[in-house]
Amino acid sequence: MTHIAIIGCGTIGVSWAAYFLSRGLEVRAFDPDDSARATFEDLVAADMVTLGASPCHPKVCHSLAEAVELADLVVENAPESIELKRGLLADMQRLAPEAALIVSSTSSLQHSDIALDAPEPSRIAIAHPFNPPHLVPLVELYGTDTEVVDRLAAFYRSIGKQPVVMRKEMVGHIANRLSSALWREALYLLQEGVASVEDIDRAVTAGPGMRWAIQGPFLTYHLGGGKGGIRHYLEHLGPSQQYRWSSLGTPVMDENLKASVVAGVEQATHGQTLAELFAQRDARLVTLQQAIDPADEHVEVQS
Known part of the structure; x- marks a missing residue:
């Protein structure tokens, strides 16, 4: 698939x-919103700088038919409306070539x-990326045709x-369900006055978040069992x-909680703008990706 x-x-x-272009693929794009089309190339160029990729340009089209007419893969990124x-x-699917595969980024x-x-639902699949797709490697796949998914x-x-x-x-797929479970408990802790927004975030980033970046929940608890592994645990x-689990809560998303979240985030960000926070996040994600090479997952560590 090259188009x-x-x-x-x-x-x-x-x-x-940005990611597809950085991999040498040809990209056409369409959005019914004029302003989205007008800013698309500049925004893609900025993401390619973050990737350290040579500048390439997508072709911005003025119709859906033009965008998909040569496509091998069509990636839908519309708002979350059934x-x-x-x-x-x-x-x-009606406008794309018969052999084209269609995927939705629905979260x-x-x-x-x-x-x-x-016309052919089996040739449509879910291919949910984790935001931002140009920096986070996960793609969650689901489809009804095994050959298409493979x-x-x-x-x-x-x-x-x-x-x-x-x-x-499953609604929310895998990663968003896991994220939602954590987010729900974070909100509950805040609503119950257990800790501040900043300290709840730090409890993740300075604690389990570091382990989760290299081992998911199951392998984390496998090691938590010591020499006996997961069976012992x-x-x-x-x-x-x-x-x-019996003490986990369900927060009430009322106006007081919303106000507490907003005030807590404003305090935790110490006056940094969204642009600064995005740049900081992206730079750290690049560094993290460089540090964690999937090829090293099964490398034996000498003791």
């Missing part, structure tokens, strides 16, 4: 375009919600991504997990 069509020129579309995506995915919606109005997984691996394949569709410390 990519980006449909939706917002944050995710910009980021995907009705909008249903119609758009169906239109994209929460299910394949069965958005693909069934298309082709997509092979493609994303070939361009440096790390796809995971869902065996069953489950047998001897499993009850302590259930004890904690």
Whole structure:
């Protein structure tokens, strides 16, 4: 797959375009919003600078048909609306070449919600990136045709991504469900007055977040079991997990909580602008990616 069509020129579309271009692929893009099309090339160029890639330019099209007419892969990045995506995915498939694969970047919606109005739903798949796609390697895949999903997984691996394949569709997929569980408890801790926004964030970034960047929850607890590994952990410390689970809360998203979140974030950012925070995040993500090479996952450490 060498010809990519980006449909939706917002944050995710910009980021995907920059990544695809950095891998030597041709990119066409379309958005029905004039202002989104007008700023697209400049925003893509900025993301390519972050990647350290040579400048390349997408072709910004003025119609959906023009954007998809030569596409091998069409990437939909429209707002999270079932009705909008249903119609758009169906239109994209009718206009694209018959052999083209269609993927949706939806962060929460299910394949069965958005693909069934298309002529060939089995040739449409979920390919959810984690934001920002040009810097975070995860792509969550789900589709009803195993061959299509396998082709997509092979493609994303070939361009440096790390796809995971869902065996069953689920609202929010995998990563966002895990993130939502943590976010819910963070809000509960704030609402209960346990700690400040800044300290709750630091409890993640200076603690489990460091381990999560190199080992997910299951491997983390495997090591938590010491020499006995996960079996020992489950047998001897499993009850302590259930004890904690019973105390987890459900925050009430009322105006007081919203005000506390906003005030806490403003205090935690110490006057930094969003532009500064984005730049800081992206620079650290680049450094982290360089430090964590998937090829080193199974390298034996000499003791």
